[in-house]
Amino acid sequence: DIQMTQSPSSLSASVGDRVTITCRASQSISYWLAWYQQKPGKAPKLLIYKASNLESGVPSRFSGSGSGTEFTLTISSLQPDDFATYYCQKYDNYPVTFGQGTRLEIK
Amino acid sequence: EVQLVESGGGLVQPGGSLRLSCAASGFTFSNYWMTWVRQAPGKGLEWVANIKQDGSEIHYVDSVKGRFTISRDNAKNSLFLQMNSLRAEDTAFYYCARYLNSGPEDYWGQGTLVTVSS
Numbered sequence: 357d358i359q360m361t362q363s364p365s366s367l368s369a370s371v372g373d374r375v376t377i378t379c380r381a382s383q384s385i386s387y388w389l390a391w392y393q394q395k396p397g398k399a400p401k402l403l404i405y406k407a408s409n410l411e412s413g414v415p416s417r418f419s420g421s422g423s424g425t426e427f428t429l430t431i432s433s434l435q436p437d438d439f440a441t442y443y444c445q446k447y448d449n450y451p452v453t454f455g456q457g458t459r460l461e462i463k
Numbered sequence: 464e465v466q467l468v469e470s471g472g473g474l475v476q477p478g479g480s481l482r483l484s485c486a487a488s489g490f491t492f493s494n495y496w497m498t499w500v501r502q503a504p505g506k507g508l509e510w511v512a513n514i515k516q517d518g519s520e521i522h523y524v525d526s527v528k529g530r531f532t533i534s535r536d537n538a539k540n541s542l543f544l545q546m547n548s549l550r551a552e553d554t555a556f557y558y559c560a561r562y563l564n565s566g567p568e569d570y571w572g573q574g575t576l577v578t579v580s581s
Contacts, residue, residue, distance in 0.1 A: 390567040392508075399558055399571035400500075400508065411569070443508055447566040450522045452498075452510040 358383045360446055362455035368463040373434045377458045379427045379444035388448035391420055391429045394457075395440045403442075404429065434460075465489040465570045467559050472575030479549050479579070485542040485559030485572060493517075493537040496562035499544050501555035502574075509555070512544065513562055527553075549579045 359382040369375050379389065387407040392400035402411045404420035407427055417432040431438055439462050444455040471483040485497070498513040512523045512533040521533055532545040542559050556576050560568035 388566065394508075399573055401571075402567065402569050405563070405567055405569075406565075445508075445510075445567055451524050452513075452567075454508040454510065457507045 357451055358385060358446060358448075358453065360444055360453050360455040362442075362444055362458050364458060365456065366459040366461065368461045369434055370463045371434050371436060375431045375434055375460065377429045377442055377444075377460075379422075379429070379455050381425045381427075381446055384424045385446045385448040387423045388446060389420075389422070389427050390445045390447060391418075392443045392445065393438075393440045394443065400443065436462075465561065467561065467570060467572035469557060469559050469572045469575040472557065472577045474578045474580065475549055476581050477550060477579055480545070480547045481549065481577060483544040483546065483557055483559075483575060483577070485544075487540045487542065487559075487561070490561070490570075492535075492540040496564075497535060497542045498560045498562045498568050499533060499542075500558045500560055500568070500571075501553075501577075502558070503552075503555045506555075511557070514542070546577070549577075551579050553577060554579045 361380045363378050389407045391404040394400045403414050403418050408420045419430050421428050442458045466488045468486045475481050499511040501509050514521050514533045530548045534543045556574035558571050558574045560571040562568050
């Protein structure tokens with residue numbers, strides 16, 4: 357099975373900072389990667405699909421890039437609402453798997 | 464507005480069974496694959512199973528194969544997860560989610576908690 361590894365596992369940053377989270381696949385998944393944001397006690401929210409496509413309604417400060425085995429989620433200017441846990445997900449074939457998550461905390 | 468509402472969670476003893484339901488509204492349920500994803504308390508997300516629009520294709524994560532059964536009733540806009548031979552490691556919030564035609568899951572319910580403990 358293809359493994360998804362996110363880095364870092366946790367990150368402290370300030371409002372206004374530019375933040376990048378990385379997700380690596382153990383084998384190529386082409387562009388079949390999604391990013392989700394999850395806040396405590398809430399369901400995950402889709403941010404990015406097909407590696408770089410912004411889901412409708414998601415602020416443009418979020419962007420995704422990459423293909424093959426290495427992907428990034430970038431938040432261009434952190435807002436207070438962005439402090440949450442972020443997960444990547446590969447969905448090229450089965451089994452679908454998620455990265456272990458990156459917890460983004462306020463510095 | 465798309466809504467997914469899970470129900471059926473609760474406390475069950477190891478080896479027991481539970482049936483989860485997900486009521487869908489706000490979209491044409493029969494047009495979409497549907498998925499179950501779980502999350503142990505304080506842990507990450509784990510994809511569990513999904514089912515094609517007409518139920519003709521189903522996939523499971525290895526850890527639940529032979530114990531869990533996903534099904535749907537398009538007439539009632541409902542998704543189900545029958546969970547048998549439950550283990551402590553099945554303890555989690557279970558989310559149902561709508562799967563886009565080429566993925567991924569775009570709308571999620573708020574989850575229902577399953578606790579397996581004696």
